[in-house]
Amino acid sequence: MDRQQISRLAHARHPIAAPLADESVARLLDRATAGTERGRAVDLGCGEGAWLVRTLAAHPEWHAVGVDLDAAALTRARETATALGVARRIGLHHLDAREFTPREPFDLVLCVGATHAFGGLLPTLAAARELLAPGGWLLVGEGFWQCEPSRAALDGLGATRDDFADLATTTDRVVSAGWTPVFGHVSTEQEWDDYEFCWTGSLAEWALDQPDHPDAAAAREAADRHRTQWLHGYRGTFGFVTYLLRRS
Template sequence: MDRQTISRLAHAHHPISAPIADESVARLLDRATARTEAGRALDLGCGEGAWLVRALAARPGWRAVGVDLDPAALTRARETATALGVVRRLGLHHLDAREFTAVEPFDLVLCVGSTHAFGGLSPTLAAARDHLAPGGLVMVGEAFWEREPSRAVLDGLGAERDDYADLAATTDRVLADGWTPVSGYVSSPQEWDDYEFAWTGSLAEWVLDHPEHPDAPAAREAVDRHRREWLHGYRGTLGFVTYLLRRG
């Protein structure tokens, strides 16, 4: 089973691909879109378009574009947008986010939980800058170390110590790249646990409902590995911060 399919199944009950609760998503989006009644938003690595469809439902004057490599996720995004009556204001592109180009800049560029697509936080911010209108905002979500990771945690994540920094150093990197945080949000331990239980639970439920599916053993292995890495590894060590940034 490929990574995109696993992710799509695992996010069945938590479409935001990050440890952020619905009420926190609503607050972040309200803050990000409140400056103008009519604007344009771009999500680089939009998945099922959860951020964009919520923004469009809350802001009738806004339009949005989502970019992702998973065609099934984009189909789901279109279905959700249709159900909410916002599909005419949403453009979706089946494309590597690094290859996306646009004629007009955007008032808001999002990349929450997808910075790996660009190779890290700084390359993500560089890509976002290329799409941003003057005075626009970038919303970016990135992991950080809540405490010093052990070798076992790093091995479980397939990560190196320098892949992330603590919150202070992560913020310093953002500032050094020429960005000013105008707002931010650190996910709570409860949000992390809710997200991980949803991730492992949704995928495990699919396995239970499809025991004869040829991909069931691989999905079960993914569930067990993820649960083990979380509960016996990075729980309490890996944090997540969502910044709202402006240039300068």
């Protein structure tokens, strides 16, 4: 069972692929689009396009572009956009985000939970800078250490200590890269727990409902393994921050 299929099934009931509640997503998007009647947004690593379709549904004069390597997720994004009546205002590209070269800059660039596509936070900031129109906004989500990670936490995430920093150091790096945080949201423990239980639960439930499917056992194994890595590893250690940034 490939990683993309696991992710699609796991996010069936939590389309935002990050530990953010609906209210948090709405507040971040409200801040990012405030005062801009017409605009263009791009999501680098858009998955099923949840951020973009919400933006378009709330702003009839906005247009959007999504970029992702998961063709099936992009199909779901088109279906959702069609159902919401915004399909004519969104373009979806099956492409490595690093290879995306638009004709025009964007008023809003998003990369929430997908900085790995560029090799980390700082390369993501550099790539976003090239896509952003003057006065535009960047919404980027990244992990950080809430406390010193244990061996179990590192193993559970498949990470090293140096892959992330604490919140203060992460923010300092953003500022040093030439960006000013104008808003931000640190995911709460409740948001994390909801996200992880939803992730593992949706995947396990699919396996229970499809017992004869050739991937059922693999899905159940992936759900069980992820739950163990979270509860016995990085829960309470790994945090997530979503910054709303402007160029300094």
